[in-house]
Amino acid sequence: MSYPASPLLVDVAADVPTVERRRLLTYAVPEHLIGQIEERQLVWVPVRDELTLAVVVRCHRELPSFPVRPLYAPVEPAFRLYPWQWEVAEWLCDETVCSLFEAVSPFLPPGISGHTVEVLRLRPGMPDAAPRLTSVQRALVDLLAERGEMTLEAARRALGRRLTTVVERLVAAGVIERAARVRPWSGPAATQRFVRLGPEAGNGLTPEQREALRRIQLLLARREGAPVPWDMLRREGVTASLLSGLAERGAIEILELPRLPAALAPQGSPVDLDLTPEQIRAWNHIRDALRGQRSQVFLLHGVTGSGKTELYLRATAECLREGRQAIVLVPEIALATQVLSRFAARFPGQVVFLHSALSGSERIAAWQAVARGQAPVVLGPRSALFAPVSRLGLVVIDEEHEAAYKQDAPPRYHARAVARQLVSRHDAVLLLGSATPDVSSAYACDQGEVIRLELRERVGPRVVRSDGQVERAPLLLPPVEIVDMRLELQRGNLGLFSQALLQALSEALAAGEQAILLLNRRGLATVVQCRACGHVESCPFCDVPLVYHADRGLLICHRCNFRRPPPSTCPACNSRAVSYYGAGTQRVERDIRRIFPEARVARWDQDVARRGLDPAELVRLARRHEVDIVIGTQMIAKGFDFPLVSTIGVINADTQLYLPDYRAGERTFQLLTQVAGRAGRRSPGGRVIVQTYTPDHYAIQAASRHDYQAFYREELAFRRRHGYPPFRRLVRLLYRHSDDLACQIAAESMAERLRAEATRLGLGDVEVLGPTPAFISRLRGRYQWQILLRGSDAQRLAAACTIDPGWVVDVDPISLL
Incomplete structure (x- = not known):
């Protein structure tokens, strides 16, 4: 028509x-x-x-x-x-x-x-x-x-x-x-009402209303301007009719904010902690930038337990005093309950929790509270970065090195890069925090693009000096012992645990302390293989072995979630010599329960999380000392703060060290350093034991000494030699097709087009590498081929070339697997 x-x-x-x-x-x-x-x-x-x-x-x-x-x-x-x-x-x-x-x-x-x-x-x-x-x-x-x-x-x-x-x-x-x-979402969002002063002076009020307003002002002053909960005012004798009347005359505003989950409810009164000299030096830089309202990026490089969160809180409070808004990002919501509860306690009635796992009505209620300016503090994962703030003054990215900050669907952004764009347009401050900063972030400090603020010591307990002055005693990082599992094997130890780790666990249990065991693999056995013919049980849709999960009695593909019962005989040769090799967290749990039958053991990995168990429950169990040993994957290495943990055991530090990805060494160093930081956070005497078959690798050696600079020097030299970021940019193009030959032909055609476009544009710096099959050559029944662009103009070439539908384009990928 x-x-x-x-x-x-x-x-x-x-x-x-x-x-x-x-x-x-x-x-x-x-x-x-x-x-x-x-x-x-x-x-x-x-x-x-x-x-x-x-x-x-x-x-x-x-x-x-x-x-x-x-x-x-x-x-x-x-x-x-x-x-x-x-x-x-x-x-x-x-x-x-x-x-x-x-x-x-x-x-x-x-x-x-x-x-x-x-x-x-x-x-x-x-x-x-x-x-x-x-x-x-x-x-x-x-x-x-x-x-x-x-x-x-x-x-x-x-x-x-x-x-x-x-x-x-x-x-x-x-x-x-x-x-x-x-359409309105079905089911109203659970909300909580707060009261703050309104734009009007409150003229023409009745005596009862003036008295109610006086009480509100006193409570606001006591709370340093933070909105007063409606329930608190009712307990003070201020009736609902008085509050409604004051709101009608503009003397107060009634805020309707989404109720935070119970796990994030403020725990007790906020505590204003004394700062260490290192924290004071860092805070002075951050405060001056916030007050000057100039765009500035800081890397807060602080060892685990050095008090980075306290600086986040103070920066947020300074931002609010300037009448501006703050966005605080955490890598994964399931692991951030302790950080978020501290913000909820420090800024009651000013915080919303914004992420995609909320119900529709909860999410839109939180989004609207930010858009109306009623919630000046936004907490959440990377998606919270796009909250509709209008007066942004601060962005905090906690654990800025985490891979979770990279979006895996269009637009494939990294939260760090988007945050830098936001703060530059708002004259705001970006605060990146980590004990193991991303190599690119550390290099940006070397180039003068980012200001590095260092916290080299843990925040220790308060002590009173002889002159009566109060100071904080330094708390040392726990010593790390590397155990060469090749020697354990030579001594006849065929089990998962070295003698040193078993001894450390026994001593911790005898002393009434807690321990964490890390193995970055799920399941009971990672390979099911026939000893007669060598057949390996693999996923029919992905080129990966199936993993045996004992708690479900199933073989499971960790890529597409395909499941089937384990075979009693080999499907290839009918032999009964089917054996289970490798180990995951379920195997560790089974063996620990057998060796230490009196110990109270909890496992925390993705299998447990997917069954809907709340991570806050694990925190409560640990803090009440209702669990002695926590076993898990990398999820337990970050975010959890257990005061009684004295012993850390890493079962196999080589799990991801030799994967064909240029970040493998960095990920290994970060994981080992982060998990080691869970020990001895409240008192000295922590102990960390790292079991490995490659004890001389620089990432493992540097992690054992808590020496980021040593790791950084080696890693930077490796990347400079091979042309990896931060020295040259990468763009990954991935194509999937149900037919392997068609997938290869499409990839070869695209590679030729990219080379021709690079020649036309004169981009001699860009290398077109491939095409080659991806590390996992088939996923969910579709074959995968990839092309890598490497060079300073790699992104420019990808943007200039016409790319056919079906291609995944990932600029600055965080993984090549």
């Missing part, structure tokens, strides 16, 4: 697959919507026979050479990106080589794309008697006049007609209008 052209047109970036990343579609703005459509606004447009979300890029009056369809409607409630959000989205589009709409999508209100309904309503000012209406048209008009706004589906049911042509003609005649409204 053709439509008359409107004098006003819009170019939009729509949510449609496209080879051209910045391809725009042009639509006419219907006359009744002129004045309602602006640039950066979210709208609905027709694409083929469906309504599609789009964002307006440009409004203009340049008539194209082709007929245009009318724009359908603005999204309701109306949503428009801030100018800085649009700037960051355009940067994301170019930097991550994605479409413009994909770059906009992280900023959109939660659930907007899949939770929308079409509604019909009469046009405002329409005369009661519209001329020349058919009987069906008149029936629809009368229905809308009687019931008001209705969904299209409800109108169809009421009239028993499809109404497609009827609606189109009534819209064209200006009798009715259509809109696409975001």
Whole structure:
């Protein structure tokens, strides 16, 4: 159907697959919507026979050479990106080589794309008697006049007609209008009410209201301006009617904030800790940047237990005093309960918890609280970085080295890079914190792009000197003992545990202390193999061995979750010589329970987490000393702070050391250093035992000495030699297909196109490596081939070349596996 052209047109970036990343579609703005459509606004447009979300890029009056369809409607409630959000989205589009709409999508209100309904309503000012209406048209008009706004589906049911042509003609005649409204989520979000002072002075108040306002002011002063919980005021004798009356006169504001999960509820009163000299030096730099309101990036490089979180809290408090907002990122919500509860205690009534695992109603309630300016502190994983803040003053990225900060779907951004874009547009401060910083972050410090602030000592207990002054005694990092498992094997020890580790566990249990055992593999046995013919039980859809999980009695693929019972005989030769090799956390748990039958043992890995067990429960068990030994994967190496843990055992430090990935050494060093930092955090005497078959590797040696600089020097030399980041950029292109030959042909064709484009652009610095099969050559039944671009202009080449649909483009990948 053709439509008359409107004098006003819009170019939009729509949510449609496209080879051209910045391809725009042009639509006419219907006359009744002129004045309602602006640039950066979210709208609905027709694409083929469906309504599609789009964002307006440009409004203009340049008539194209082709007929245009009318724009359908603005999204309701109306949503428009801030100018800085649009700037960051355009940067994301170019930097991550994605479409413009994909770059906009992280900023959109939660659930907007899949939770929308079409509604019909009469046009405002329409005369009661519209001329020349058919009987069906008149029936629809009368229905809308009687019931008001209705969904299209409800109108169809009421009239028993499809109404497609009827609606189109009534819209064209200006009798009715259509809109696409975001439906309310079912089930209200659990909220908590708080009170703060309003914009008005409170003139004309009754004596009772003035007394109530005085009480509120006293409580606010006692809480240093933090909003007062509604329940607290009620306990103070301030009635609901008094509060409502004060709110009506503008003397107070009543905030309706999402209730934090029980695991994040403030635990006791906030404690303002004394700072060590190192913390004071670091804090002075951070405070000056916050007060000067200038864009600055700091790397807070502090050993485990050195008090980084206290500096995060103080920086957030300073940000709030300046009337600005703060975003605090943690790598994984399941492991961050202790950090988040400290923020909730320090800033009651000012914190929202924003992440994708919330229910729809909870997530939109938190998002709206931030958009209204009622919640100045936003906590969450990487997605919280896109919260609708308008006065950003601080971004904190805790454990900035974690891989969880890299998004694995378009736009494939890294939170660190996006945060730098945000703070530069808000004159804000970015605070990166880690005991084992990413090598690229440390190199940025060497290049003068980031200011390094160091905390080399742990925060120890308070001590009173002879002159009466109070200071904090230093608390040493625990000593690390490396055990060469090759020697254990020569001595006849065929078990998982060295004699040194068993002795340390016995001593810890006898002393009433706790221990952590780390093995970064799940399951009971990692390989099931026939000893007669060598057949290995592998996933039929992925080129990986199946792992035996004893608690479920199943072989499970850790890539696609395929499951089947273990065989009693070999499917290849019918032999009964089927054996189980390798070890995972379930094997460690089984053997520890056998060796130490009196010990209370808890396992924490992804299998346990997926069954819905709350990580806060593990924290409570450990803090109440209801568990003696915690066994787990890398999940237990970060985020948990157990005061009674004195002994750490790493079962196999080589698990990921020799994987074909340039970050393998870095990941090993980080994991060992982080898990070692769980010991001796409250008192001296901690002990760490690392079992390895390659004790001389520089990552293991440096971790044993808690020596980041030694590791950094070796790692940097390795990357310089081989041309890896931070010296040269990488872009990974991955293609999947159900047919291996078709996948290879497509990859070879793309590689030739990339080489030709590099020659055309004169990008001699860029190497096109491959194509080659990926490390896992088949995943979920689809073969995988990859191409690597290496060089300073690698991203520029990927952005300039036309890339066929189906390719995954990952700029600055954190893994090549």
